[in-house]
Amino acid sequence: MIIVYTGDGKGKTTAALGLALRCFGGGGKVLILQFIKGSQNSGELEALKLLPIEIRQCGLGFTNQGDFSTHKAAALETLKIAQDEIISGKWTMIILDEINYAVKGGLISESEMLNLLEICPPDLHLVFTGRAASEKLIEAADLVTEMKLIKHPYQRGIPAQRGIEF
Numbered sequence: 107m108i109i110v111y112t113g114d115g116k117g118k119t120t121a122a123l124g125l126a127l128r129c130f131g132g133g134g135k136v137l138i139l140q141f142i143k144g145s146q147n148s149g150e151l152e153a154l155k156l157l158p159i160e161i162r163q164c165g166l167g168f169t170n171q172g173d174f175s176t177h178k179a180a181a182l183e184t185l186k187i188a189q190d191e192i193i194s195g196k197w198t199m200i201i202l203d204e205i206n207y208a209v210k211g212g213l214i215s216e217s218e219m220l221n222l223l224e225i226c227p228p229d230l231h232l233v234f235t236g237r238a239a240s241e242k243l244i245e246a247a248d249l250v251t252e253m254k255l256i257k258h259p260y261q262r263g264i265p266a267q268r269g270i271e272f
């Protein structure tokens with residue numbers, strides 16, 4: 107399955123983490139690669155230490171910090187890791203967290219991302235998360251869900267909460 111979680115509403119990464127749990131519980135081996143690193147004290151990092159689900163924060167943090175070429179190099183490195191792991195045959199599911207955002211922001215090209223579908227073996231589930239998924243990815247995918255923003259506490263100035271946002 108090629109699965110995409112996109113849209114402006116909250117829940118893309120957490121939906122992918124839910125799939126990771128389900129897949130692991132079903133006997134699968136799961137790898138999570140983060141193209142744009144989230145908070146290093148995110149609750150899921152602590153929780154995943156208790157489980158044999160591998161998570162690697164390869165990309166850098168928020169794209170507006172640090173210079174573009176450094177971010178681009180980190181994203182390309184993450185892409186290379188993704189390519190190697192996809193063809194390795196070691197995994198049941200690979201989650202490419204925030205890859206859509208990396209493409210949208212010009213850190214990796216759309217064709218480089220689409221190439222991952224070409225090399226994906228038929229028995230591997232690939233999950234793509236992040237806002238603004240490319241049309242071509244949406245066309246190629248088996249399952250696409252758009253998280254739609256209806257309300258978010260940020261709109262009322264409420265800061266990120268432990269256990270909800272990180």
Ligand code: ATP
Pocket residue numbers: 114115116117118119120121236237253255258260261266270271272
């Ligand atoms: P989550 O990791 O909670 O599932 P996400 O992956 O859908 O969220 P991202 O686009 O990766 O969301 O954004 C990361 C952070 O931004 C999250 O902490 C999330 O709560 C917050 N966020 C998501 N949607 C919005 C929004 N519409 N307005 C403000 N902040 C948001």
Ligand code: MG
Pocket residue numbers: 118119120204235236
């Ligand atoms: Mg996310």
